[in-house]
Amino acid sequence: MPLVNPLPILKKARQQKLAIAAFNIHNLETMQAVVEGAVEEMAPVIIQTTPGTLEHAGIPFISAMAKAAAEEYRIPIILHLDHCSSFAIAVKCIRYGYTSVMIDGSALPYQDNIKLVAEVVKVAQAAGIAVEGELGRIGGTEDDITVDEREAAMTVPGEALDFVQRTGIDTLAVAIGTAHGLYKGEPLLDFDRLAQIKELVDIPLVLHGASGVPDDSIIRSINRGICKVNIATELKIPLAEAIKNSFKVNPAEDDPRNYLGAGREEVKKVVKRKIRLTGASKLLKR
Numbered sequence: 001m002p003l004v005n006p007l008p009i010l011k012k013a014r015q016q017k018l019a020i021a022a023f024n025i026h027n028l029e030t031m032q033a034v035v036e037g038a039v040e041e042m043a044p045v046i047i048q049t050t051p052g053t054l055e056h057a058g059i060p061f062i063s064a065m066a067k068a069a070a071e072e073y074r075i076p077i078i079l080h081l082d083h084c085s086s087f088a089i090a091v092k093c094i095r096y097g098y099t100s101v102m103i104d105g106s107a108l109p110y111q112d113n114i115k116l117v118a119e120v121v122k123v124a125q126a127a128g129i130a131v132e133g134e135l136g137r138i139g140g141t142e143d144d145i146t147v148d149e150r151e152a153a154m155t156v157p158g159e160a161l162d163f164v165q166r167t168g169i170d171t172l173a174v175a176i177g178t179a180h181g182l183y184k185g186e187p188l189l190d191f192d193r194l195a196q197i198k199e200l201v202d203i204p205l206v207l208h209g210a211s212g213v214p215d216d217s218i219i220r221s222i223n224r225g226i227c228k229v230n231i232a233t234e235l236k237i238p239l240a241e242a243i244k245n246s247f248k249v250n251p252a253e254d255d256p257r258n259y260l261g262a263g264r265e266e267v268k269k270v271v272k273r274k275i276r277l278t279g280a281s282k283l284l285k286r
């Protein structure tokens with residue numbers, strides 16, 4: 001089937017207190033690991049790329065690979081643009097067949113954030129594409145954006161309602177104490193804040209920086225309205241470790257199929273474990 005809009009699946013996830021996992025990919029092998037892992041788990045899956053990855057790999061290549069994956073397998077596959085702060089890049093991705101885009105205006109003053117997001121919503125909804133917005137600031141480093149601890153700010157529930165109403169977004173990324181990259185200590189999530197946001201806002205919520213968050217905290221988040229769980233760092237590490245290990249075992253290794261293949265297998269293991277954690281397989285059952 002073609003790439004799909006995630007919204008019907010995310011709405012079902014909200015009703016059933018389940019979530020769909022979204023994985024940041026960087027090349028063919030990581031995309032294969034995500035898709036093959038999802039196929040083996042019989043679950044819908046979100047493949048996502050940051051603008052930095054698109055600069056590295058090129059939008060046409062990423063979108064062609066994702067479309068090929070969607071045609072090849074019988075699970076719903078979504079191609080999502082992660083943390084894009086550019087209207088032009090978001091529109092370009094929509095033109096190339098992305099079925100979901102995140103427009104991240106969280107660095108802007110509140111009114112400017114609303115304006116940018118509403119503009120993307122207008123274009124995306126006309127094309128049948130879902131839009132994710134972010135309110136509050138998620139700490140850490142994602143792609144080329146770094147938000148230090150002092151700048152990170154939690155999502156204010158009342159403001160979230162206003163933001164959703166005025167932008168018309170389909171999903172909302174919330175800042176509740178997670179951060180991008182590696183955690184120094186155990187992350188403390190504000191579950192009460194999350195529950196309050198869910199009470200006020202009736203769209204699916206998104207958890208960023210989920211790498212390194214303990215499983216029970218992920219499950220508690222899903223029970224409180226998180227319908228999309230983003231995983232990036234936890235795939236990068238096994239990929240790098242497997243490649244390093246290939247060269248340790250055989251310093252003369254020069255066949256990319258061997259070291260990238262080894263990386264792909266390790267990434268796939270994490271993908272499958274995360275998909276099981278979200279319960280996404282149940283979303284394909286009637």
Ligand SMILES: [Zn+2]
Pocket residue numbers: 083138142180208209230
């Ligand atoms: Zn993020």
